[in-house]
Amino acid sequence: MFRRTLIKAAFALGFAATLLPFGGARADGPDAGAFIEKLADTAINTVADKQLAETERDERFRTLFVSSFDLPTIGKFVLARYWKTATPEQQQEFLKLFEDQVVLTWAKRFKDYSGEKLKVLGNNKEDDHTWVVDSQITREKGPPIPVQWRLHDSADGNFRITDIIVEGVSMAITQRQDFASTMQGIGGKMDSLLSAMRTKVDQLKAAG
Amino acid sequence: MPLNLIGKFALRMGAVAAVALLVGCATPPPADDPEAKADFDQLNDPLEPTNRAIFSFNEGVDKILLKPVAQGYRYVVPPFGRDRVNDFLDNLKSPLYLGNDLLQGNVGNAGITLSRFALNTTFGVLGIMDVADPMGLPGHQSDFGQTLGVWGVGEGPYLVLPLFGPSNPRDTTGIAVEWFADPVDIYLEDQHMKWLSWTRTGVSAVALREQYLDVLDDVKRTSLDYYSAMRSLYRQRREAQINNGKDPSKYAPPPKSVMDHKPAPQKAASFE
Numbered sequence: 464m465f466r467r468t469l470i471k472a473a474f475a476l477g478f479a480a481t482l483l484p485f486g487g488a489r490a491d492g493p494d495a496g497a498f499i500e501k502l503a504d505t506a507i508n509t510v511a512d513k514q515l516a517e518t519e520r521d522e523r524f525r526t527l528f529v530s531s532f533d534l535p536t537i538g539k540f541v542l543a544r545y546w547k548t549a550t551p552e553q554q555q556e557f558l559k560l561f562e563d564q565v566v567l568t569w570a571k572r573f574k575d576y577s578g579e580k581l582k583v584l585g586n587n588k589e590d591d592h593t594w595v596v597d598s599q600i601t602r603e604k605g606p607p608i609p610v611q612w613r614l615h616d617s618a619d620g621n622f623r624i625t626d627i628i629v630e631g632v633s634m635a636i637t638q639r640q641d642f643a644s645t646m647q648g649i650g651g652k653m654d655s656l657l658s659a660m661r662t663k664v665d666q667l668k669a670a671g
Numbered sequence: 672m673p674l675n676l677i678g679k680f681a682l683r684m685g686a687v688a689a690v691a692l693l694v695g696c697a698t699p700p701p702a703d704d705p706e707a708k709a710d711f712d713q714l715n716d717p718l719e720p721t722n723r724a725i726f727s728f729n730e731g732v733d734k735i736l737l738k739p740v741a742q743g744y745r746y747v748v749p750p751f752g753r754d755r756v757n758d759f760l761d762n763l764k765s766p767l768y769l770g771n772d773l774l775q776g777n778v779g780n781a782g783i784t785l786s787r788f789a790l791n792t793t794f795g796v797l798g799i800m801d802v803a804d805p806m807g808l809p810g811h812q813s814d815f816g817q818t819l820g821v822w823g824v825g826e827g828p829y830l831v832l833p834l835f836g837p838s839n840p841r842d843t844t845g846i847a848v849e850w851f852a853d854p855v856d857i858y859l860e861d862q863h864m865k866w867l868s869w870t871r872t873g874v875s876a877v878a879l880r881e882q883y884l885d886v887l888d889d890v891k892r893t894s895l896d897y898y899s900a901m902r903s904l905y906r907q908r909r910e911a912q913i914n915n916g917k918d919p920s921k922y923a924p925p926p927k928s929v930m931d932h933k934p935a936p937q938k939a940a941s942f943e
Contacts, residue, residue: 540930544706568893575885604754606809625930631911635930637903643710644899659895670892 495594495614496586498622502531503581510573524573525566533615533623534562540625541638545646545653553653560660567667578603581610592616696720715829716902722831726898729836733880741880753881755799760875761810762791762798766854771813775821775916783808813916816845820913829902837905
């Protein structure tokens with residue numbers, strides 16, 4: 464009982480802390496760690512809100528996801544050398560399918576959410592426009608899972624996530640290699656890739 | 672690694688596979704296509720056709736045997752019971768963890784492993800309760816493949832081993848060395864209780880598969896090419912474990928990426 468209260472108190476404090484950097488401009492620049500804390504909080508509140516209808520919840524999750532991640536940049540990185548040779552229409556469709564695939568993947572992961580907490584530990588500047596936020600996910604049982612977030616700033620000075628690194632495994636690199644392998648298997652044909660992605664997105668939708 | 676039981680069988684399978692390896696090499700891309708060449712080198716999988724064949728074989732074994740057994744185990748044994756099994760098996764590996772901590776020159780981790788072993792074997796009733804974790808001594812795993820990595824031995828080409836799954840020459844060496852050097856197995860053999868080693872390996876395989884049920888389903892569901900996703904995950908994970916073995920006190924920097932990190936022109940997140 465006491466522990467639960469403690470956790471709640473810590474969570475409330477954490478929440479309050481995240482509000483501060485957004486209250487006004489700070490001398491030491493924007494805080495990438497606060498951005499991640501606030502994002503995790505909003506995501507958890509969204510999926511945990513039992514008042515919402517399923518479709519409404521999915522819609523909100525998608526909006527949040529698309530506005531916090533730089534999906535076009537990630538998509539281009541994942542498609543690697545095939546981006547340049549794709550036609551503008553293929554690029555367009557690729558980005559749409561990529562968004563669906565990523566959003567559906569993470570929506571499902573969040574549906575399995577069972578009370579884990581995200582704790583931001585620190586935040587390192589990699590270069591002028593890139594930050595890496597160190598965090599950990601703590602569970603009821605077992606050691607905490609280290610999670611790192613790579614972000615860059617957008618034109619208006621806010622953040623967008625470009626990669627999530629879980630226990631040293633980069634989601635973007637994993638996907639890039641998955642796509643490279645798939646392309647190898649189908650002789651580098653963009654239309655075949657798009658059709659494989661359509662199938663995958665349909666499967667993910669069906670699995671809900 | 673915990674799969675000693677199938678180890679003997681696997682070694683024999685490995686011999687067969689070794690012959691197959693000589694045959695099943697991937698054709699490197701032509702030299703006049705530098706981008707394809709870069710992809711080929713990046714994936715580090717010159718034996719891909721053979722690896723894929725062994726991967727499907729493993730998938731078959733998993734589908735008809737290991738996964739159903741692991742699912743049955745999860746269905747029958749409640750989480751509390753499974754935690755006891757996992758804690759017990761983990762404690763049995765303490766001598767190996769300790770040896771590797773020391774070989775990695777990691778005295779801090781060795782101290783933690785030793786304290787955990789002492790506490791869990793006594794107050795934790797032969798290791799079935801991890802009493803050390805709530806006392807601020809969380810567990811970690813270390814293995815000989817990781818130790819070789821900390822010493823600077825490279826991974827070599829990616830390999831899929833029969834039954835053991837994703838690996839490479841370095842980690843295969845690690846599995847083989849631990850198979851011969853595990854003090855618990857040596858003791859059991861000395862006591863003419865080899866069957867206990869085999870039982871332990873079988874139970875470990877099922878317990879490990881149970882822990883990975885959801886993760887592997889997720890990878891399979893979300894990837895375009897399951898084989899490739901597993902290869903990528905394995906290689907990155909091992910890299911991180913080796914970096915962590917070198918310096919567990921801090922987060923290793925994430926893998927470098929050549930992503931274009933120019934400021935994004937889009938409208939930023941507002942959380943409204």
